[in-house]
Amino acid sequence: MPGAATPCGSTGSIRNCSTAPASAASIPYLDFSENARFPILGGLLQRRGGTARHDAVAWGLARGADRLGVDIIQNCEVTGFEREGDRITAVQTSRGTIAAGRVGIAVAGNTSRVAGMAGLELPIESHVLQAFVSEPLKPLIDGVVTFGAGHFYISQSDKGGLVLGGDLDFYNSYAQRGNLPIVENVMAIGCAMMPNVRRVRILRSWGGIMDMSMDGSPIISKTPIDNLYLNAGWCYGGFKATPGSGWVFAHTIAEDRPHAFNEALSLDRFATGHLLDEGGKGPTPKLH
Ligand SMILES: Cc1cc2nc3c(=O)[nH]c(=O)nc-3n(C[C@H](O)[C@H](O)[C@H](O)COP(=O)(O)OP(=O)(O)OC[C@H]3O[C@@H](n4cnc5c(N)ncnc54)[C@H](O)[C@@H]3O)c2cc1C
Numbered sequence: 001m002p003g004a005a006t007p008c009g010s011t012g013s014i015r016n017c018s019t020a021p022a023s024a025a026s027i028p029y030l031d032f033s034e035n036a037r038f039p040i041l042g043g044l045l046q047r048r049g050g051t052a053r054h055d056a057v058a059w060g061l062a063r064g065a066d067r068l069g070v071d072i073i074q075n076c077e078v079t080g081f082e083r084e085g086d087r088i089t090a091v092q093t094s095r096g097t098i099a100a101g102r103v104g105i106a107v108a109g110n111t112s113r114v115a116g117m118a119g120l121e122l123p124i125e126s127h128v129l130q131a132f133v134s135e136p137l138k139p140l141i142d143g144v145v146t147f148g149a150g151h152f153y154i155s156q157s158d159k160g161g162l163v164l165g166g167d168l169d170f171y172n173s174y175a176q177r178g179n180l181p182i183v184e185n186v187m188a189i190g191c192a193m194m195p196n197v198r199r200v201r202i203l204r205s206w207g208g209i210m211d212m213s214m215d216g217s218p219i220i221s222k223t224p225i226d227n228l229y230l231n232a233g234w235c236y237g238g239f240k241a242t243p244g245s246g247w248v249f250a251h252t253i254a255e256d257r258p259h260a261f262n263e264a265l266s267l268d269r270f271a272t273g274h275l276l277d278e279g280g281k282g283p284t285p286k287l288h
Contacts, residue, residue: 027145029196037192038147050143051155051163054239061242078107081118086226088118104229104253109174109209111232118225123214123270124233128169128207130178132186135201136160145194151236152189154197162200164190168210178207210235215275220249220262229253230267 024032024043032040062072073095080092081103090099107114109126137160146153154164166186169178183205191198213219213233218241220231231249234241244261251259258266269275 026142029140029194030145031193031195051157052239053158057239057242061246078114078117081228083118083225086224088225088228100227102227102229102253102256104231104249106231106249108211108232108234108238111211111230113174115223115230115232118223118228120223120225120228122219122230122232122267124219125172125212125214126174126209127171127212128173128175128178129165129167129210129236130169130182130186130205130207131163131165132183132202132205133157134162134164134197135203137162137200147189147193150189152186152193154190154194161203162197168212169207174209176207176209178205211238214270217276218245218265219267220245220252220265221258221267222252222256223267 024030024040026045030040066072073093075095077094078091079094081088082090082092082097088100088103090097091103105111105114105118112122112124112126115122137156139156139160141154141156141162144153144155150166151168152164152166154162157163164186166189167182169182187202211232212235216235217233218231218235218238219233221229223230229249229252231245234245238245248259248262252262264274264276
């Protein structure tokens, strides 16, 4: 926003801010002082970026699928697969056996467990990621503010609660709850970046399980089993990808070959060494 008034002149911590593309005036609550723990030297603004209410998105996709004739069976756990040679013939569930010509797995944090039922061992680790919601406040944050030295992000929900989070808890787990060191870490980054949140009360937190792939990129692919397909490895970012990933996954299952968009996201890249985004996450998620 060229020419926008900014607080940078008074702190001197941002150079050439009158021509900076992102306006510090639009986020005046950040600590722009030179003494900040991580002084702000610049920023990026993605004007088309935003947030979406994730449960409403899931309901919308479910309604759309239902209208197209998809049977959605809720509260039904997959407990095993029936196999004949290299083919799955049926899926065993807590509500009975379902015969199947083709089977797709998209179970995020439970990927290794469910694929294991079909005899597959995958290059995926399951880790906890926590998120936090504060008491409701009047409108403060427009969009999402994130911080390059970690995974910290903060936004505000329609109901006024600040929604924030950071890194994984950094140990393998299927427990959908996190531990205090990450609570402290996320709050410390939040307070350092945005000092006015220090007195805000956190109302609740939760932990979800992330399917961390070894190169930080997803897998949308055929598998060594003829009629079994896999959509997994979304790490921190599978929500925003849902419409596109579902679309190319449906194509992969229907055509029995990947769409051009997901060709590189094959499972066998971990065997051939054609990894994607190697710099992004490192050979183990805890190194990223
Ligand atoms: C705290 C947190 C914050 C996040 N923030 C973001 C974000 O800001 N942006 C973003 O893009 N992504 C974010 N993510 C990641 C995103 O939520 C996931 O990548 C995404 O939900 C994965 O979608 P999915 O459909 O593959 O799996 P899920 O949405 O996890 O759905 C998998 C389903 O499979 C079911 N399932 C598991 N095992 C079985 C079984 N044996 N039988 C039957 N069903 C089974 C589960 O019950 C679940 O309903 C976040 C995740 C967490 C935990």
